[in-house]
Amino acid sequence: xxxxxxxxxxxxxxxxxxxxxxxxxxxxxxxxxxxxxxxxxxxxxxxxxxxxxxxxxxxxxxxxxxxxxxxxxxxxxxxxxxxxxxxxxxxxxxxxxxxxxxxxxxxxxxxxxxxxxxxxxxxxxxxxxxxxxxxxxxxxxxxxxxxxxxxxxxxxxxxxxxxxxxxxxxxxxxxxxxxxxxxxxxxxxxxxxxxxxxxxxxxxxxxxxxxxxxxxxxxxxxxxxxxxxxxxxxxxxxxxxxxxxxxxxxxxxxxxxxxxxxxxxxxxxxxxxxxxxxxxxxxx
Numbered sequence: 001x002x003x004x005x006x007x008x009x010x011x012x013x014x015x016x017x018x019x020x021x022x023x024x025x026x027x028x029x030x031x032x033x034x035x036x037x038x039x040x041x042x043x044x045x046x047x048x049x050x051x052x053x054x055x056x057x058x059x060x061x062x063x064x065x066x067x068x069x070x071x072x073x074x075x076x077x078x079x080x081x082x083x084x085x086x087x088x089x090x091x092x093x094x095x096x097x098x099x100x101x102x103x104x105x106x107x108x109x110x111x112x113x114x115x116x117x118x119x120x121x122x123x124x125x126x127x128x129x130x131x132x133x134x135x136x137x138x139x140x141x142x143x144x145x146x147x148x149x150x151x152x153x154x155x156x157x158x159x160x161x162x163x164x165x166x167x168x169x170x171x172x173x174x175x176x177x178x179x180x181x182x183x184x185x186x187x188x189x190x191x192x193x194x195x196x197x198x199x200x201x202x203x204x205x206x207x208x209x210x211x212x213x214x215x216x217x218x219x220x221x222x223x224x225x226x227x228x229x230x231x232x233x234x235x236x237x238x239x240x241x242x243x244x245x246x247x248x249x250x251x252x253x254x255x256x257x258x259x260x261x262x263x264x265x266x267x268x269x270x271x272x273x274x275x276x277x278x279x280x281x282x283x284x
Contacts, residue, residue: 003197004060004110006030006050006095007070009038011156016068016190017043028060030071050095058102066112066197067103071095075118075141076158080247089144092117112197116208117145119182124254127180131261132205141250149182149209149258151189152278166229175237177217179255182209185278188270195268207260214275216255226279
């Protein structure tokens with residue numbers, strides 16, 4: 001099976017590429033950077049320009065079983081200035097339009113397109129249970145993102161940035177701590193992506209989140225237990241807003257009680273069903 005992955009060199013993309021290649025699949029990684037190499041068997045890197053149009057790279061989609069779109073500027077890499085918000089939006093819109101154009105002109109198009117980003121799609125939802133049919137929010141992230149929870153692993157994503165306060169014994173909840181944080185262990189995310197590719201019934205929106213979302217307070221307590229550190233020192237919401245601006249509310253102080261209703265209904269089984277299990281495995 002041939003799989004084309006846009007954004008295949010990052011925290012989520014690279015291990016997905018490795019998992020597919022290890023099982024004997026051919027993987028093509030679309031990269032904007034010349035000279036980039038993943039040094040993995042059965043894997044090729046092809047240069048693309050995600051400008052909203054199909055380019056010479058589009059030939060790689062011919063006969064592919066699936067395309068996975070993980071391309072896009074990081075939403076948490078820096079403060080949200082107007083210019084950076086535009087880059088976040090453009091990077092996702094242009095990449096998706098480029099892939100759609102390439103699929104549309106292919107004589108043998110891929111059967112599956114998986115395109116994802118974040119559960120910020122739903123906007124702030126309080127303690128409402130969020131399923132795939134829940135309507136989109138109206139804030140910035142809701143206009144650019146779709147439905148992956150907080151992926152957990154030590155070597156990237158958001159988790160490493162959370163660790164220093166805990167290592168010094170001053171970790172704790174952010175703001176009120178009552179906001180829900182939908183999470184997913186990266187191993188389950190990889191397994192879910194592969195299951196989606198192989199499952200014809202998995203169509204439409206799918207929440208790539210663990211089955212038991214928790215509040216931020218419960219999350220940091222589980223993190224403290226996994227690290228054998230206290231988790232009692234709160235970070236005031238006003239201080240986070242001063243430090244991070246608009247991004248503080250969107251990423252840290254608001255949340256979504258998102259559950260993977262469709263994946264579970266169709267038979268996907270999570271290895272890590274609770275955040276405690278996930279974090280204990282990461283820090284064992």
